[in-house]
Amino acid sequence: MHQTLDDHAGLSRQIRTTPYVNGLWVDVGESGTIDVDDPATGEIVATVPAMSRAQVRDAIEAAHRALPAWRSRSGKDRCTVLRAWAELVAANAEHLARLIALEEGKPLAEARGEVAYAGSFIEWFAEEAKRVSGEVLMTPQASGRIVVLKEPVGVCTAITPWNFPAAMITRKAAPALAAGCTMVVKPAEQTPLTAFALAELAAEAGVPPGVLNVVTGHPEEIGPELTTHELVRKISFTGSTQVGRLLLAQAAGTVKRASMELGGNAPILVFDDADIDTALSGVMAAKFRNSGESCIGGNRVYVQAGIYDAFAAALAERAASLIVGPGLETDSHIGPLIDQAAIAKVEAHIADATAGGASVLSGGTVDPRGGRFFTPTVLGNVLPGMLVTREETFGPVLPLIRFESEAEVVAWANDSEYGLAAYVFTRDAERTWRVAGALEAGMVGINTGLISNEIAPFGGIKQSGLGREGSVHGIDEYLELKYVAWENARGVPLPE
Numbered sequence: 001m002h003q004t005l006d007d008h009a010g011l012s013r014q015i016r017t018t019p020y021v022n023g024l025w026v027d028v029g030e031s032g033t034i035d036v037d038d039p040a041t042g043e044i045v046a047t048v049p050a051m052s053r054a055q056v057r058d059a060i061e062a063a064h065r066a067l068p069a070w071r072s073r074s075g076k077d078r079c080t081v082l083r084a085w086a087e088l089v090a091a092n093a094e095h096l097a098r099l100i101a102l103e104e105g106k107p108l109a110e111a112r113g114e115v116a117y118a119g120s121f122i123e124w125f126a127e128e129a130k131r132v133s134g135e136v137l138m139t140p141q142a143s144g145r146i147v148v149l150k151e152p153v154g155v156c157t158a159i160t161p162w163n164f165p166a167a168m169i170t171r172k173a174a175p176a177l178a179a180g181c182t183m184v185v186k187p188a189e190q191t192p193l194t195a196f197a198l199a200e201l202a203a204e205a206g207v208p209p210g211v212l213n214v215v216t217g218h219p220e221e222i223g224p225e226l227t228t229h230e231l232v233r234k235i236s237f238t239g240s241t242q243v244g245r246l247l248l249a250q251a252a253g254t255v256k257r258a259s260m261e262l263g264g265n266a267p268i269l270v271f272d273d274a275d276i277d278t279a280l281s282g283v284m285a286a287k288f289r290n291s292g293e294s295c296i297g298g299n300r301v302y303v304q305a306g307i308y309d310a311f312a313a314a315l316a317e318r319a320a321s322l323i324v325g326p327g328l329e330t331d332s333h334i335g336p337l338i339d340q341a342a343i344a345k346v347e348a349h350i351a352d353a354t355a356g357g358a359s360v361l362s363g364g365t366v367d368p369r370g371g372r373f374f375t376p377t378v379l380g381n382v383l384p385g386m387l388v389t390r391e392e393t394f395g396p397v398l399p400l401i402r403f404e405s406e407a408e409v410v411a412w413a414n415d416s417e418y419g420l421a422a423y424v425f426t427r428d429a430e431r432t433w434r435v436a437g438a439l440e441a442g443m444v445g446i447n448t449g450l451i452s453n454e455i456a457p458f459g460g461i462k463q464s465g466l467g468r469e470g471s472v473h474g475i476d477e478y479l480e481l482k483y484v485a486w487e488n489a490r491g492v493p494l495p496e
C-alpha cells in the first residue's frame, strides 16, 4: 500500500506505510494499527499495520529460509549488493531526510547528516564483507593445523529507537548482511516510515526476499517473539537501559547472543586550561545535537571554578540564539521533542534542580510555539546528585556544575551506573590521557563534542550496554568462530 503525504513534507517518492516481509509488503496487521504523527504538529501523517505475534513468527521463518542462499554467497558478492544499497540511499538522501524530519522532528540539516551517517555504515560494511578472514595456526604437535573459520551467526533480530530512525537500522543491518546473516528489524513505533523506505531501497539494490525484513507492532506482543524464537540466534537493541534489561532476560532462555546500545549519562569536563571557544562549540554540539535526544548527548557539564562564571554566561548566550522550530523549516536548530512524555521528563528535571537551588540561565520553559517545542535551557549552580545529573534527560537541558579539582570531577563523572560517552576539554596532554584513562566510558571525546562515525567502535560499558557497532569490530558481532582441528594421518609431521 502507498500513502501520499501532504506536500509540505516535500517528499520526492511515494512513501511505504506497511511492513516488509519476505519481499512482500504486508497490508494487514492482525493486531490493529499504529498511528504515526508529526511531532511538530501532532498531526497523524500515516497509519501502519500492527502485526500479530504469529505474523512476526512468519517473518523470522522467512529470514531463516533466506539464510542458506545468502550466507553461501561470497563476501564480494554481498559487497556488491550492499554497495548498491548505499548508492540508492545517497541518491534518495533528500527524500529520506525529509521523511526523518517529518516523523522524528529533527531539523533538516541534521536529518541530512543522519542520512549520510546511515549510508556510511552500509558503505563501510560493504567493504568489510570482503575482509572477513580466519586464521591458520600450528597445533601443539608438528603434524596438524588449527583452522579458524568465521561464520555468520544466523537469523538476527533488531529493535531500534526513534531518535536516529535510519542510522540505528543501518548500523545493525549492514554488518549483519555483510556477514551473511539475515535480519528482522522492528523500528520504533514513532518512526516506521524511514525503516520501510530503507527496506524498499534495499530491495531495489538486490537484497533478496527474506534477507532483510521490517515488522511493526505493539512491543509487548511482538517483542517476546523477536527475543525468544528458537531460530533467532542474536538480538541487537538500541534504546533505554530499562527495556534492554528486559530483552536480555527474555533472550537468556534460549541463550542468544546480544548487542545492547543502552542509555547514557555523558559527563562533559571543562578544565580551566581548555580552549574556551572549542569548549563552547563542543558542549553546544554534544548537548543540542538532535535537540538533546541522543544517548551520547552531554547530560551534565562540569566546569572548573576558574572559568565557570564566564563559561556559563557564554553558554547561556549561545543557547538563547538557537532557533526553535519544525524540523522541516530550514532555519531550525532545535525541533520538537518526540512526545509529551519527553516534555514532562525535561520539566521534571528542571523543577527538581531549581527546587534544590539551581538557577535558570536561559530557557527553562515550553517554547512560545507550544506543543512539543521546548526552549533550549541552561541551568547554573546545579549540584551533584540532582535528578538532572543522575538520569538521562533526553532533551535540550544543559546543567552546569562547578568543580575544583581533577580528582573530584573524575569521581563525580564516574558516579553513575551508565558508561557510554564522556567528553573532556583541556589543552594539557598529560591530563588528557590521565583523565581519558580514568573515565568509566566506552567512548571519550577530547576537545570535541561529536564522536559518531562509521570508523570508530560505538558502544558503552557498565549498564550502557554490550558490544560495539561500526568500525572493523562491528562485523564480529554477527560472526561466530569455528575452529577445525586438522591432523595428518598417522601423525606424519608437516613441513614448517
Ligand SMILES: NC(=O)C1=CN([C@@H]2O[C@H](COP(=O)(O)OP(=O)(O)OC[C@H]3O[C@@H](n4cnc5c(N)ncnc54)[C@H](OP(=O)(O)O)[C@@H]3O)[C@@H](O)[C@H]2O)C=CC1
Pocket (backbone or CB within 6 Å): 159, 160, 161, 162, 163, 186, 187, 188, 189, 190, 217, 218, 219, 220, 222, 223, 224, 238, 239, 240, 241, 243, 244, 246, 261, 262, 263, 264, 294, 295, 392, 393, 394
Ligand atoms: N540509547 C538510546 O539510544 C536511546 C535511549 N532512550 C532512552 O529511553 C527513554 C525512553 O524512550 P523510549 O522510546 O521509550 O525507549 P525504549 O527503550 O522504550 O524504545 C526503544 C525501542 O524498544 C522498543 N520496545 C519498548 N518496549 C519493548 C518491549 N517490551 N519489548 C520489545 N521492544 C520494546 C520500542 O518499541 P516501541 O517504539 O514500539 O515502543 C523501540 O523500538 C528516553 O527518554 C531515553 O532516555 C530512548 C531511545 C534511544
Ligand SMILES: O=C(O)CCCC(=O)O
Pocket (backbone or CB within 6 Å): 161, 163, 164, 167, 168, 238, 239, 293, 294, 295, 296, 452, 458
Ligand atoms: O542516541 C542514540 O540512540 C545512539 C545513536 C547516536 C549516534 O550514533 O551518534
